[in-house]
Amino acid sequence: MAMESSNDSKQPAGPEVKPPDDSGPGFLAARAVMEEFPCGCVAVDSAGLVVHANPPFVKLVGSTVARLKGRPLASLLTAAHRENFPDKLRSLFKKRGRARLTVEIARPGREALAVELACQPTLGRGFGRTLILAVAESRDAGLDTRLALEKQVAERTRALDAQIKERLRVEEALRESQERLTLALWGSNCVWWDLDLKEDRMQFSPRIREVFGSTVTDMRKFSENMAGFLHPEDYPKTTRAFLDHLEGRAPNFAALHRVRGHGGMWQWVAVHGRIVGRNARGRPLRLVGISQNVTDSIQAEQERDLIFQNTYDMIALMTMSGMFLTVNPAWERVLGWTPEEMACIPSIELTHPGDRERGTALLRNVYEGRAIEGFEQRVLCKNGDYRWLSCSVQPLTDRELFVVIARDITEAMAHQEELLRLNRDLEGRVAERTRELQEQVALLQDRERRLRHAENQLNDAMDLARIAYWDYDLETGEFLLNDRMYCLLRTTALQQGGYRLTPERVGELFVPKGVSVAPRRLVEQALDHANETGAVILDQELIFGDGTKGVMRIRVQAERDAEGRVTRLYGVHQDVTEARRIGEELARREALYRAIFETSHDGILVVDITSNRFAEMNTRALELLGRTEADLSSIGLLDIFHPDDLPRAAESLQRLLSENTRVPERFRVLRGDGVYVWVEGTATSATLNGHRMAFGTFRVVDGPFPE
Known part of the structure; x- marks a missing residue:
């Protein structure tokens, strides 16, 4: 082989290449495969640039990984193999694993190195691109080496895919868990916090603005600022609970206190936290927990307590065995028994002997989970008297308790008895008067028939004439x-x-x-x-x-x-x-009368004295009596007087039948809301259409005439 110049000599600058992500798990796995391979090998991308080289290859070519990475592989080839190398490389990429290409790399002072190139997409996924793998061996040895390398790459890739899937599964489970936690915090009106005891710094979740109206999500110098946002009355007990947990006297940190919210308003907060980090000596370093805005529930509970303590109704919580657990002050006000005394007396002993059997039968419904409304019974007072109570019972089956709400109706029962007596008397008089009226109506009907017959005869005579x-x-x-x-x-x-x-x-x-x-x-x-x-x-x-x-x-x-x-x-x-x-003059006078009638500052009533029924009333009368026109029309005049004033009122009505009096008198009358008020009235009488009518005016006064 011909000798070539040094590979470290200056080469023409190749195209700028985006370096691979060296931190990715795929890159690390692909590089590990090449590092463990005993033969020299180099990875080349589709542009012919070196992506990575293992130590044996670096040693064979006499260079370093840093110098080789990013250089064109063509710059390392001998002159004979450098010609048309880019075209051959592109052809190799197109054929993927179906072709091979052998080239020679020049080495300074040494014999050229034969290298076989093959497309390796599997290995390329680790580097983030499709690569050519060049194995620096002889042709026969290179084929075996390439096959072994491909096998290792496939095994590592499968292991990498399994790791990625497991990581994705864990990340998805973590995301679902975070979503559930976020929804739970949102639904419970909570925010999380993280307290670093070493840095004296507390961090809050972003929902603190939505839940508490605060813009502080990172509080430094927590121990100094703690007293500033806590209510002075709650600061000692909250600090004590915090120290009890830090010093190991309590397994958790739990407190209920008030904090200053948006606009300076105090808000109730329920706090729960726990130590999650300690140093080598066991001293706490970090606490995490949640804070829940419970202002609405605390205020509702306070309002319930206020109603419980101040209502006129008698409220009690009782066991299924009939013992009182809790009673409000109304019981002592009505019956005279203190809450402590009532807690020691079975309810059956306070019930009147004549009502016990009926009360026991009704309570069986409570034991079976059914509510009772409005049953009446007599209950023993501390002074030995009995008072009538109207009771409603609601069972709490999950706690084996029931709630009793009672109201004192003793006065109402007395009034009811008196009204029954008066009604019986009135019904007798009404029946007698009804018989008289029926006889009069029969006479009037007969007279009307005769008049109608005479009128028809007159009309016929006029027609004939x-x-x-x-x-x-x-x-x-x-x-x-x-x-x-x-x-x-x-x-x-x-x-x-x-x-x-x-x-x-x-x-x-x-x-x-x-x-x-x-x-x-x-x-x-x-x-x-x-x-x-x-x-x-x-x-x-x-x-x-x-x-x-x-x-x-x-x-x-x-x-x-x-x-x-x-x-x-x-x-x-x-x-x-x-x-x-x-007729027009009468209508004008009627309109004038109506105007005076309806605009009067006094109440005006027109009553049929004989039947004791209201015939007319103005708006002012309805306002003073707190009743509707239908209400007054359904009752009699004597029905609205106080029982003590009823004889005097009946005597006044009887006097109106015989004489026309205008002497003012004062009575107590019953309003529609059940309250008796004093009124001063003056009445006169006249006969209209055969009926003796009383015309009276009245106004509300402070009390009876002074003595």
């Missing part, structure tokens, strides 16, 4: 008027040109409010409103022939054929101008 009469023929479209009709219209048949008139001519006689109205429209209106008997009554405003204004009441009777169609209309007129005026 054709008094104020007109007749309209639907076929000819003409009106036929009589003299009485012309008289009502303040004109005569002579002035109007006869008794038969066209609708247009009649229209000149009907001029309501100065605007002509076609009689045909009046006829159509009468047809639209005719009932099954063919009769309808209409009121029409007119300007009569003499220029005066008035109102005419028109009664229309329809005549029908065999098929029920209207063929003729008969009309009877009545001048109701004066009646209309009187």
Whole structure:
């Protein structure tokens, strides 16, 4: 072989090559294969640049790995093999493992070295690219060496793939675990923290802004800043719990304290932590834990305690054996027993003997897990009296306890008994009065029937006599008027040109409010409103022939054929101008009365004295009594008086029946919310439509008349 110049001589600069990632596991595995191979070998990329060379190859060519890496392999070849080397290299890449190429590398002062090139994609994955593996051996020895090298590469690659898969599995499991931890912290409103005791530094998770409104995620000089953000009342106990864990007296660090949050507001925080790192002497170096914002739950618990201590309802927690565990102050206020005394007395001993059997039967439902609502029983007081309680029981089956909520209804029961007595008395009087009213109604109905018969006879007589009469023929479209009709219209048949008139001519006689109205429209209106008997009554405003204004009441009777169609209309007129005026005056006075009635500052009530029922009431009366109109209409006047004032109120009503008094009096009346208030009222009476009615005004006062 011809001798060539030194391989370390200056060579033309090749293209810039991106160096492989020397830190990757694939690179390390591929390099380890080449390092362990006993023969000299070099890895070349598709551009012909050296990627790596093992120590035997470096020794054969008399160079170093640093000098060889990145150099074109062609610069190491002899002149004869350097020619067309790039083309041969590209052909080798295309054929992959199906071809080989033998070249000679020049060595200074020594014989040229024969090298066989082959494409090695398996090894190339480790270096991050497809490579040519050059084995520096003889042709026969190089083939065996290459096969052995390929086998080692395949084995190492399989091992590498297994390691990568295991690492990916571990990373996926770690990612899922981190996601679960993040979700758990988010769902529980927590943040994690990490305290470095040596550096005196605490770090928080980024969610501290969301949970506590704080922007501090890295707190240095923790021991100095700790007192600044803890509530002064909580600082001693939190510090004591922290030191107990550091000094081994407690397995964990757990504390409940307040910290200053965003805007200076105090927030309740539950802290749990543990030592996770110690030095060689066993002294703690690091603590990790979580902080949970429990402000809402603490405030809710405080509100529950406030309600428990101050509610008027009696609340108790009891065992299934009937013993009191916890009672609120309302029990002592109502029954006189202290909580300590009640804890020693079985509930059955406090129950009235007459209610024990019924109460025991109801409690069986509680033992079976069913709630009880509103059962009433008498309970023994400390002074020996019994008071009525309305109780509701809710079982707590998971703890074998039940909650009792009771309310003192002793006064209500007394009122109920009195109301029952009054109701019985009232029902007797109502029944008697009902019989009287039924007799009166029968007389009125008989009188009404006779009046209706007389009215029908009168209407028939007026129709037969054709008094104020007109007749309209639907076929000819003409009106036929009589003299009485012309008289009502303040004109005569002579002035109007006869008794038969066209609708247009009649229209000149009907001029309501100065605007002509076609009689045909009046006829159509009468047809639209005719009932099954063919009769309808209409009121029409007119300007009569003499220029005066008035109102005419028109009664229309329809005549029908065999098929029920209207063929003729008969009309009877009545001048109701004066009646209309009187009605308008009455309506005006009624509106004035209503305005005074509804705008009065005092409550106004109208009561039927005989039936003791409210007939009318204004809005102010409803406001003062705290009731609705339907509420008052459903009860009687005597139902709202205090039992002690009821005899005096009944006497006043009886006096109104015999005389018209206006003396003011004061009574206690029951509002809709169950509260009695003092009112001062004045009443008078009058007879309306055969009924004796009481008209009274009242206002709320502080109490009875001074003595």
